[in-house]
Amino acid sequence: MNKKYLLPPTRQIRDLTIIDLRHGESLVVACDSAGAVGPKELDEVKVSNYILGRFISRVALMEVVASGAIPILVTDALAVEMEPSGAEIIAGIKDELKQLGLEDQVRITGSTEENFVAKQSGVGITVIGIGETEKLRLISAKPGDELLCLGLPKVGSEVTLTDPEIITARTVMDLLGDQEVHEVVPVGSKGILYEARTLAETNGLELELNPECGLPLKKSGGPATCAIVAAAPGFGNKLARILSLPIDLVGRIR
Known part of the structure; x- marks a missing residue:
């Protein structure tokens, strides 16, 4: 049976997607990706998986935090195997959350590549935060700033x-x-x-x-x-x- 849902209004501000919920709250969504960065054979920029995890999560976390929202969910789409690469990337993500004091508040979910052998690193990350719509620091600069x-x-x-x-x-x-x-x-x-x-x-x-x-x-x-x-x-x-x-x-x- 088809059921109609009243979808919440969404808007785009720079790289952020804002989903306005009821009761004066909004979800703020940011994402980032990295390819050919990591320790694998065909990676162009050689860094450890841990460092990759730190910086790939930092970008999206910073976008959400800068909006005035509080991160509540991180999703990682890892085009690498779970062991050891995925686990090391996730360790970096967790430590980046720790820098914000959010390690116990933010859920992490995601997926890894277990069907094929990856010879080059690929990572996609999405961070979702929540905040009071009227208090978000978006389109809030003032003349003379x-x-x-x-x-x-x-x-x-x-x-x-x-x-x-x-x-x-x-x-x-x-x-x-x-x-x-x-x-x-x-x-x-x-x-x-x-x-x-x-x-x-x-x-x-x-x-x-x-x-x-x-x-x-x-x-x-x-x-x-x-x-x-x-x-x-x-x-x-x-x-x-x-x-x-x-x-x-x-x-x-x-």
């Missing part, structure tokens, strides 16, 4: 787990506790300039670039090694006193 870049864009072999020049999901979570921070956008493969322009456009504003910004604005941010922060004027000076991360003024939005 500074656009700050926290961290430096790095990709491939430039990326290491202990690099003090890259941002973490924990830092993003902590930033959102400050009311002077209006919106945070992790930088992906399209680079700082693209994300800054998109942030301005989605807020109905215009980007005014800082001519003295020396960052490589079109370079890939790899696994979200940096993020754009829209904050009240002068917030960058405050941050510089409490964070050791590189902080650069990309511009302002008007």
